[in-house]
Amino acid sequence: MGTKRHRITILFLLTVTAVMITVKARGEYSSPEQCDLFTGTWVVDESYPLYKPATCPFIEREFRCEANGRPDLIYTHYRWKPLSCNLLRFNGEDFLERMRGKSIMFVGDSLSRNQWQSMTCLLHSALPNSNYTVARVGDVSIFTFTEYEVKVMLDRNVYLVDVVREDIGRVLKLDSIEGSKLWNGVDMLIFNTWHWWYRRGPTQPWDYIEVGGEVMKDMDRMKAFERALITWAAWVDANIDPTKVRVFFQGISPSHYNGTLWNEPTAKSCIREKTPVPGSTYPGGLPPAVGVLKSVLSTIKKPVTLLDITTLSLLRKDGHPSIYGLFGLKGMDCSHWCLSGVPDFWNEILYNLI
Numbered sequence: 476m477g478t479k480r481h482r483i484t485i486l487f488l489l490t491v492t493a494v495m496i497t498v499k500a501r502g503e504y505s506s507p508e509q510c511d512l513f514t515g516t517w518v519v520d521e522s523y524p525l526y527k528p529a530t531c532p533f534i535e536r537e538f539r540c541e542a543n544g545r546p547d548l549i550y551t552h553y554r555w556k557p558l559s560c561n562l563l564r565f566n567g568e569d570f571l572e573r574m575r576g577k578s579i580m581f582v583g584d585s586l587s588r589n590q591w592q593s594m595t596c597l598l599h600s601a602l603p604n605s606n607y608t609v610a611r612v613g614d615v616s617i618f619t620f621t622e623y624e625v626k627v628m629l630d631r632n633v634y635l636v637d638v639v640r641e642d643i644g645r646v647l648k649l650d651s652i653e654g655s656k657l658w659n660g661v662d663m664l665i666f667n668t669w670h671w672w673y674r675r676g677p678t679q680p681w682d683y684i685e686v687g688g689e690v691m692k693d694m695d696r697m698k699a700f701e702r703a704l705i706t707w708a709a710w711v712d713a714n715i716d717p718t719k720v721r722v723f724f725q726g727i728s729p730s731h732y733n734g735t736l737w738n739e740p741t742a743k744s745c746i747r748e749k750t751p752v753p754g755s756t757y758p759g760g761l762p763p764a765v766g767v768l769k770s771v772l773s774t775i776k777k778p779v780t781l782l783d784i785t786t787l788s789l790l791r792k793d794g795h796p797s798i799y800g801l802f803g804l805k806g807m808d809c810s811h812w813c814l815s816g817v818p819d820f821w822n823e824i825l826y827n828l829i
């Protein structure tokens with residue numbers, strides 16, 4: 476009896492091992508949907524970048540680091556490599572073919588503009604002879620690939636919830652989301668809000684906050700951010716038909732102004748950073764906003780995919796414009812990203828998810 480049980484145990488262990496080996500093998504050669512696309516490392520790959528900035532005439536000065544004089548270009552040759560698979564290389568023609576007749580809209584602040592510009596560059600450089608038009612209607616920029624009838628749009632909306640001019644001044648209304656009118660009928664929506672929540676002083680674009688019928692001069696900014704996300708989440712649940720519309724959240728794009736967080740305590744910014752943080756983890760950990768965002772996303776009943784780009788972007792202390800951005804030597808931009816650069820991989824991941 477004892478021997479028989481022993482044999483069964485061995486058989487059981489062998490089976491478990493075989494299953495584990497199969498799973499592991501599948502993981503290594505897997506298609507991206509079986510693998511965690513957001514845990515990985517940056518590797519040098521001379522076949523990147525996916526486009527030369529010069530082939531994309533409409534990159535704004537803000538992101539055009541090379542033309543603004545950035546001398547080191549190694550940062551453009553890194554590719555994001557998830558630990559257990561390879562990303563499918565972005566294929567602009569395939570993307571446009573699959574989106575034929577459809578519309579995509581990025582909604583959010585200048586980090587959305589960064590990703591939108593990356594997307595239009597990826598698509599245009601793949602098909603440089605395909606006609607396009609660019610138009611602006613109010614706050615919405617519309618890039619149309621006319622032969623494919625694909626619209627790639629940007630709705631500039633830094634809080635997602637409304638800022639309304641009233642008698643007392645400009646009111647940030649955490650429970651109001653009338654701006655959502657512009658999102659109706661779009662086939663793929665990619666939202667983002669974060670960078671404007673801690674603005675104070677002359678660049679803060681509101682005078683009062685209104686929440687739950689109460690108007691106040693200010694409140695805990697992280698709570699305000701969370702409240703706005705809850706309002707947005709309720710809008711998604713009430714308005715999105717998942718059979719027609721695909722919804723993404725861009726995630727929290729990180730800044731690099733404190734070298735202590737990447738074990739370089741003397742660094743006060745991202746200037747002269749030429750290489751990514753090696754490995755898969757960021758010494759400084761995640762910004763607290765990520766936890767708030769994830770907890771609100773977990774309450775949404777409709778399917779929303781988080782482009783969980785925070786860690787992979789945290790590793791790219793070398794990816795920002797620094798003094799090669801909008802204000803040149805007078806500026807120090809360690810918030811936005813050079814193009815070509817990091818947002819191309821946010822889009823490559825997006826491509827792998829659709």
Ligand SMILES: *[C@@H]1O[C@H](CO)[C@@H](O)[C@H](O)[C@H]1NC(C)=O
Binds near residue numbers: 604605606622
């Ligand atoms: C692009 O537009 C031009 C001018 O309108 C037109 O002559 C050309 O045939 C178009 N190209 C394609 C590939 O549709």
Ligand SMILES: *[C@@H]1O[C@H](CO)[C@@H](O)[C@H](O)[C@H]1NC(C)=O
Binds near residue numbers: 733735736
């Ligand atoms: C940088 O980060 C460290 C670690 O979190 C913190 O102690 C320090 O105050 C920060 N420095 C600045 C200038 O914010």
